[in-house]
Amino acid sequence: MYATVLHGPGDVRYERVEDPKILKPTDAIIKLSATCICGSDLWPYRGANPITAPMHMGHEYCGVVVEVGAEVRTVKPGQFVVGSFCLSDNTCPHCQFGFQSSCAQREFMSGAQAPYARVPLADGTLVATKEMPDAAMIPHLLAVSDVLGTGWYGAWAADVREGGTVVVVGDGAVGLMGVMAAHQMGAERIIAMSGHESRSALAREFGATDIVSERGAEGIARVMELTKGIGAASVIEAVGTVGSMAQATGVCRPGGSIGYVGVPHGVSFDGQQMFFKQQRMLGGPAPVRRFLPDLMERVLQGRIQPGKVFDLVLPIAQVAEGYKAMDERRAIKTMLQVED
Amino acid sequence: MYATVLHGPGDVRYERVEDPKILKPTDAIIKLSATCICGSDLWPYRGANPITAPMHMGHEYCGVVVEVGAEVRTVKPGQFVVGSFCLSDNTCPHCQFGFQSSCAQREFMSGAQAPYARVPLADGTLVATKEMPDAAMIPHLLAVSDVLGTGWYGAWAADVREGGTVVVVGDGAVGLMGVMAAHQMGAERIIAMSGHESRSALAREFGATDIVSERGAEGIARVMELTKGIGAASVIEAVGTVGSMAQATGVCRPGGSIGYVGVPHGVSFDGQQMFFKQQRMLGGPAPVRRFLPDLMERVLQGRIQPGKVFDLVLPIAQVAEGYKAMDERRAIKTMLQVED
Structure with missing residues (x-):
């Protein structure tokens, strides 16, 4: 088959690779219904992470099971499944504690920007739907796999409460999903820090009550003004840069919580x-598996439409343009269509 | 009167100073029933914090109110009171949020290693008992003011749960109080990291179920062995050094919480x-005021005896020897008797 491979900074290719196959009895092979590009894919694309060998890209996925290993019990060929970008056995003590992203057997998914992919630890990672979803549901279910799950974890880690005040730092896809999560969790006030009109509009649609377009010290001052000098009890940091972290710690009240889900760089x-500062801090790769059943149910009931975060849809063969558009911030998040 | 003044590293003197007096209408003057030396007093004593002017030492206190300013409403002369080392108005949004140690008007208490002391923000800081306590209660009530309150906050920040596993890093007075707090909160397993026999014995008396005397990588390995490779859900860090923080992060499980109450140095x-590592972290000066009523009640009911942490009792005139004994780790914590 063809798949997406990153050869060096800015050099992403859709090229011929070996077909994925069952390597361990706990693996499954899925045929992707759609896939997408993650903000974190931009770190190696931009050269911020070293690339020592060609990287098979893609860790967000949903699709139909086509084959399972001998030990797989909970999913079977023909079922539609969504999985987490963190692969987990869902049985070890860390998984049982709700932190599947620190599973004793943890691996990170790769190779999902392709028509077919191998999913290790299938039983602990994949969740099947009862029925085959409509095509219109695919973008929303795909978003659950990482971007919504990560925003949701950010809100949970930030201890978002009903009636509370939340600041979301970062208007990328994860930040926007953080807004949606905070809204679903009943936050009364959701202040999105965003300087881009189209992203602000989406933030408002997802539940933001206030937009702060200023950055740095001015942005902090504006949030403090909006919160009567108190700051927010919950802050979702969804970027991972020195500047965004300073925004987060600058607007969080003493005793408040910062959920940081942008992988920190520098x-x-x-x-x-x-x-x-006396702020409660919790970060890490999101244990999406914990939230999957609930989030899939919210999507299937039509209560949330996280797939709206995809503002560019391309055939997977044009994946390179998808990366470029996100790198240049022309697109918030690119969905890739997989040919039937 | 005479009081305790630090002039430079190792140079602590009991010398004549001006009597404290009401400076603001929200002040109270108390006659101390007893006072003590804090582990944090050793930072400037050891030269780790710069001393630019003579420092009036002492921030742990209980005693009888002798005078109040014109605006003080909740305490009156003749009442026995305990206060927090953090002075707070107890009405600002941060206080109402339970973080009186980040009060908008926060000051840190000083000058309490003396027969009399001025307590600013008396209404928001002091809690009176209904009756005059017995002399035997004084050490236990004194301990509430900081050392127990800080250990308690450490346990709370570490999210200690009934039936949970807790590691306490540091066998100083605060660490030992952290053990007591974890025990009161219903932890099932309390692993105290301590290499000193007398301190280990006290830790056991306060509720520790296991003692780990190894330090560094060996100490971490021993805790991991005791917790079947999982680590602890709650870790109280009660020292503040690079080494103790490494112990704390080394034994906390993913998704676990670290309450760090030793002021970090370096x-x-x-x-x-x-x-x-995906560990939830919360530190800061303890909002003792939040816990005061509950902790005083536990003491007065005889449910806890935190004053046992004082293993050296000296007349206040010998305060210099009290510092020396703690500095040399001959004493865990020194109580100072104030003449009648």
Whole structure:
């Protein structure tokens, strides 16, 4: 088959690769219904992470099971499934504790920007729907796999409460999903920090009550003004840069919580400063598996439409243009159509 | 009167100073029933914090109100009171949120290693008992003011749960109080990291179920062995050094919580490492005022005896020896008797 391979910074190709096959008895092979490009794919694309060998890209996926290994019990060929970008056995103590993204057997999904993909640890990773969903549901179910699941975890880690005040730092796809999550969790006030009109509009559609377009010290001052000098009890940090983390710690009230879900790049904390700021901090790769059944149900009931975050849809053969559009911030998030 | 003044590293003197007096209408003057030396007093004593002017030492206190300013409403002369080392108005949004140690008007108490002391923000800081407590209660009530309150906050910040597993890093007075707090909160397993026999014995008396005397990588390995490779859901860090913080992050399970109450000195965190460890972190000066009524009640009912942490009792005139004994780790914590 053809699949997406990153050869170096900016050099992403749709090229011939070997077909995926069952390597372990706990694997499944799925035929993707659609796939997409993640903001985190841009780190290696931009050269921020080293590329030592051609990388098979893609970790967000949903589709139909075509084959399973001998030990797979919970999914079977013909079923529609969604999985997490973190592969987990869902039985180890960390999984049982709700942190499947720190599973003792954890692996990260790869190779999903392709028509077919191998999913290791299928029993612990995949969740099947009862029926085959309509085509219109595919973008929304695909979004659950990572971008919504990550935004949801960010909101959970930020301890979003009914009636609470939330600040979302970052108007990328994860930040926008953080807005949706906070709204679903009943936050009364959701302040989205966004300087882009189309993203602000989407943030409002997803539940943001206020938009702060200023950045840096001005952005912090504006949030403090909106919160009467108190700051927010919950802050979702969805970027991972030094600047975005400073925004997050700058607007969180003492005793408030920061859920940081952008992989930090170049970020460090001084222990004593962190101590006196007295903010609760929890980050990490999202344990999407914990949230999958609930989020899939919300999608299938039509309560949320996270797939609206895809503002560019391309045939997978044009994946390189999908990366370029996101890199240049022309697109929030690119969905890739897989030929039937 | 005479009081305790630090002039430079190792140079603590009991010397004549001006009597404290009401400076603001929200002040109270108390006659101390007893006072004590805090582990944090050792930072400037050891030269780890710069001393630019003579420091009036002491921030842990209980005693009898002798005078109040014109605006003080909730305490009156003749009442026995305990206060927090953090002075707070207890009415601002941060106080109402339970974080009185980040009060908009926050000050830190000083000058309490003396027979009399001025307590600013008396209404928001002091809690009176209904009756004059017995002399035997004084050490236990004194301990509530900081050392128990701080250990309690550490346990709360570490999200200690009934039936849970807790690791306490540090066998100083705060660590030992963290053990007591975890025990009161119903933890099933409390692993105290302590290499000192007398401190280990006290930790056991306060509720520790296991003692780990190894340090560094060996200490971490021993805790992991005791927890079947999982780590603890709750970790109380009660020292503040690079080594103790490494112990804490080394034994906390993914998704677990670290309450760090030792003021960090020279500690920093790499954002990406912190992200992938996926541990919830909350530190800061303890909002003791939040816990005061409950902790005083536990003491007065005889349910806890935190004053046992004082293993050296000296007349206040010998305060210099009290510092020396703690500095040399001959004493866990020194109580100072104030002449009548």
